[in-house]
Amino acid sequence: MYQPNDKFTQKAKSQGYRSRAIFKLEEINNKFKLITVGQNVLDLGAAPGSWLQYCAKIVGPRGKVIGVDISPIKNLPQSNIKTIQQDIFALNSLMDQWKNKFDVVLSDAAPATSGIKIADSSRSLALVEQALKIANQVLKKQGNFCVKIFMSPEAEKFYQQLKKYFLKTYRFKPHTSRNNSKEIYFIGLKKKN
Numbered sequence: 001m002y003q004p005n006d007k008f009t010q011k012a013k014s015q016g017y018r019s020r021a022i023f024k025l026e027e028i029n030n031k032f033k034l035i036t037v038g039q040n041v042l043d044l045g046a047a048p049g050s051w052l053q054y055c056a057k058i059v060g061p062r063g064k065v066i067g068v069d070i071s072p073i074k075n076l077p078q079s080n081i082k083t084i085q086q087d088i089f090a091l092n093s094l095m096d097q098w099k100n101k102f103d104v105v106l107s108d109a110a111p112a113t114s115g116i117k118i119a120d121s122s123r124s125l126a127l128v129e130q131a132l133k134i135a136n137q138v139l140k141k142q143g144n145f146c147v148k149i150f151m152s153p154e155a156e157k158f159y160q161q162l163k164k165y166f167l168k169t170y171r172f173k174p175h176t177s178r179n180n181s182k183e184i185y186f187i188g189l190k191k192k193n
C-alpha cells in the first residue's frame with residue numbers, strides 16, 4: 001500500500017532530496033558504479049528531481065546533468081543541472097544534437113497507472129523501448145544505461161534485447177523499492193558501439 005510518510009520518504013526529506021527514489025539510484029550506483037565524476041548524464045522521467053540532485057553531486061562541477069520530464073521540474077539551484085519539460089517521445093531534434101554526448105542515460109519514467117494490467121504494462125514497455133532508443137543515439141561508446149521496468153514476460157524479452165547493445169547487463173531490485181512494487185531496474189554497462 002502507498003505510504004506517503006514511510007521512513008525513506010522522511011529520510012529523503014531530512015536530507016533535502018525531493019523523493020525517496022534517490023535511495024534506489026544510490027543503491028544502484030554503489031553496486032554498479034555507472035555514474036562517476038565529470039560525466040554527462042541524461043535523466044528521463046526526472047521529476048520531481050531527486051535523481052538529478054544525486055547525479056549533480058556525483059558528477060561535480062565538471063559534469064553535467066540534463067533532466068527531461070513531461071511534468072515541470074521545479075528549479076534546482078545546482079549550476080550543473082538543466083531541465084527540459086518534454087515528452088520523451090518528442091525528443092527527436094534534441095536527440096540529433098545529443099548524438100554520442102552522454103556517458104550515462106537513466107530512465108525512472110513511469111506511466112500514470114490505470115489499474116488495468118495489460119494497458120499499464122504495455123505503456124511501461126513503450127517507455128522503456130523509447131528510453132533505449134534514446135540511449136542508443138545519445139550514449140558514447142562504453143556508456144551506461146539504467147531503466148526502470150515493470151516485470152512481465154515482455155520485460156524479459158526487452159532484457160534479452162539489451163544484451164545486443166551492452167557488454168554487461170543486470171537485473172536489480174533495490175532494497176528501497178517498495179515490496180509490493182513490480183518495478184525492477186535493468187542495467188546495461190559499456191555500450192558496445
Ligand SMILES: C[S@@+](CC[C@H](N)C(=O)[O-])C[C@H]1O[C@@H](n2cnc3c(N)ncnc32)[C@H](O)[C@@H]1O
Nearest residue numbers: 021045047048049050051070087088108109110
Ligand atoms: C517515479 S517518477 C521519477 C522520479 C525521479 N527519478 C526522482 O528521483 O525524482 C516518474 C516520472 O516519469 C514521468 N514520465 C512518465 N511518462 C513520461 C513521458 N512520456 N515523458 C517524460 N516523462 C514521463 C512522470 O511525469 C514522472 O515524473
